[in-house]
Amino acid sequence: MESIEIKGKSRNSTLLIGEKFENIGKYLPRKPIYIITDSNILKFYEKDFPNGKSYIINPGEESKKLSRIEDIYRWMLNNDANRGCFVLGIGGGVVCDIAGFVATTYLRGVEFGFVSTSLLSQVDASVGGKNGVNLDGYKNIIGTFSQPRFVLCETQMLRTLPREELSNGFAEMVKHAIISSKKLFGELENDCKSLLSLTEPQATWHITESVKVKARIVESDERESGLRKLLNFGHTWGHAVEKSTGMPHGKAVSIGMEMACRLSMKKGFISSDTYLRITNLLKSFGLPIRTNLNFKTVFEAMLKDKKRNSNSIDFILIKDIGSPVIEKISIAELQQLTLKND
């Protein structure tokens, strides 16, 4: 088990990587516990739940809406939750987003922690203190910044996670390696098979390393001004793909990373060997790198995206594996560089 401290502006957060869910009691304060979880998690892990009241949401992004939040506030009120209560989210990104948002707004904020059960939420969503819900088709536009007291990540809980969901997490792990370290990228190549089968000790080691990459970036830039932009590698195009096709996040980001690498290659930043090395690793994790996209629709979705400022888009490219750069690319150039899908 490895414990990583993240220093946030308002408070610190402890990431417990490789800790067992059955040990959750060690980390909970002596306070009434209000658990928020989804029905899949309940089915598999209810026996290990700590004492407390539980609110069960339907699995999936559909639950991330204000009407659900309102219902949870009411449930808390009706169950006498006061400032001295503790909210525990047990689940993937959706549950943690909802739990974090409820906890930071109910009575202007009560303490909270997460048991992060999907790979995507372990290596990505639970680090960084962001939470939020969707509104009118816009993802995460209502939310707050606030660090949970702890995030417990048990690798072996990922065994019950559907394969598709596991791939989503691998996409972010590959991203973390690409933007931070050639060495870590090489280790991912070596351990790909062990990771796919969640073999220990490789699985926990890689999750820990991946979390550390995000934690270091978030710590130095809690409010997303400079460095944190690097985490958007593959996401500018990826979000547009996700939005226009409804594809799962990780798959869309994989396609976005391929695009960012292709742009990097066309600009002469990386060789075709490096491009192939990256796309091969994505493929080994079962991730797509190309699909039959309606290019025009994706392009328009990207232009609508919030990261656009005037006539250019900040694109994260790479000069090498481990060396990301933020490049302002004009819309015209982008269109020219990407239109021919070759």
Ligand code: ADP
């Ligand atoms: P994210 O990928 O952002 O974490 P979700 O919270 O929606 O998104 O989780 C993805 C799906 O996987 C949901 O249906 C959720 O119920 C399910 N899930 C999450 N963790 C586990 C787990 N450890 N075992 C089985 N299913 C899980």
Ligand code: ZN
């Ligand atoms: Zn992402």
